[in-house]
Amino acid sequence: ADTAHGPNHIIVGAALNSLGVLHYHLSADHSDKAMELFHRSLAIRTAACGRDHPEVATTLNNMGRIHVQRDEFEEALTYYEEALEIRRARLGLDSLDYAATAFNAGQSFHQRNKLDRALELYREFLRVARNKFSDNHRDVAVVLSGIAQIHQERGEHDEALKLYGESKYN
Numbered sequence: 001a002d003t004a005h006g007p008n009h010i011i012v013g014a015a016l017n018s019l020g021v022l023h024y025h026l027s028a029d030h031s032d033k034a035m036e037l038f039h040r041s042l043a044i045r046t047a048a049c050g051r052d053h054p055e056v057a058t059t060l061n062n063m064g065r066i067h068v069q070r071d072e073f074e075e076a077l078t079y080y081e082e083a084l085e086i087r088r089a090r091l092g093l094d095s096l097d098y099a100a101t102a103f104n105a106g107q108s109f110h111q112r113n114k115l116d117r118a119l120e121l122y123r124e125f126l127r128v129a130r131n132k133f134s135d136n137h138r139d140v141a142v143v144l145s146g147i148a149q150i151h152q153e154r155g156e157h158d159e160a161l162k163l164y165g166e167s168k169y170n
Helices: 010-024 030-050 054-069 073-091 095-109 117-131 138-153 157-166
Strands: none
Touching: 010 030, 010 054, 010 073, 030 054, 054 073, 054 117, 073 095, 117 138, 117 157, 138 157
């Protein structure tokens, strides 16, 4: 892509982001290469579109995922919070991209034992997912299980059982 468009073209930034995602999915052993690609993508996307563009938020979200893969939850939250702010402002509260980052951030807050914030973000994802998908969708089940786990960790067993029951999907 950089031969046809030049090394700083937005298409190159998108390609680098995609390559970073590929390395992320290969294994944790590829996280350094993935992060290198995401940093290059972020620089290009920021220069081409500005820091508040949804494509920048996509790369920031992906950088957060690398930090989660490395169990670096505070670092992940730095990226997720910025991506959330961009996606909220540019895509709106009903966007699946906004919801996905809310879920990712919720998982990191959950891992940091910041349960109130995790619950808030999980519920944001659930609100959007229920509007976009059926209640039998896998992503609805996953977030309901996460919410149930928080209630279980708090000793709220009746609520946890109710949510675990709702979290089954076909």
